[in-house]
Amino acid sequence: MFAKGDMAVYPAHGVGVIKDIETKHVAGADHLFYVLEILENRMRIMIPTNSSKKVGLRAIVGKDEVAGIFAILSEKDVELGTQTWNRRYREYMEKIKTGSVREVAVVLRDLFLLSVDKDLSYGERKMLDTARNLLVKELSLAQDVKEDEVSKDIEAIFS
Numbered sequence: 001m002f003a004k005g006d007m008a009v010y011p012a013h014g015v016g017v018i019k020d021i022e023t024k025h026v027a028g029a030d031h032l033f034y035v036l037e038i039l040e041n042r043m044r045i046m047i048p049t050n051s052s053k054k055v056g057l058r059a060i061v062g063k064d065e066v067a068g069i070f071a072i073l074s075e076k077d078v079e080l081g082t083q084t085w086n087r088r089y090r091e092y093m094e095k096i097k098t099g100s101v102r103e104v105a106v107v108l109r110d111l112f113l114l115s116v117d118k119d120l121s122y123g124e125r126k127m128l129d130t131a132r133n134l135l136v137k138e139l140s141l142a143q144d145v146k147e148d149e150v151s152k153d154i155e156a157i158f159s
Contacts, residue, residue: 011056011099056099
């Protein structure tokens, strides 16, 4: 259960704040909804409270988990496979849609490592930026530091 003012992560959209918990009359019954405002673009999403876990709504990672995320990003000895860009794109999109910060870190790492050897497709470059933005926002909130600092830390890993 989230409360008004709590930070939460909605898969593929990123970190938001629970602005309100509203009751709406839908299909002949009253239902509770979280009103989540995404920090990145101020988009508002209404999520039924009874299915919030099913759709992947979760709290931001704890400060104690941040080192594990940076460890994933730091792994360089990774088997990337040889599938086509569109199959790889679908696989990475599924990982991002899980909402797991660890899966997003894997996507960012893999796409960066792949970009060292070959040009990424437009979709893959866009996905790389999405994964980076999702991670930077969440890790900055988890550590209570500015996004610029997290961006610099991530860039340092990949340089």
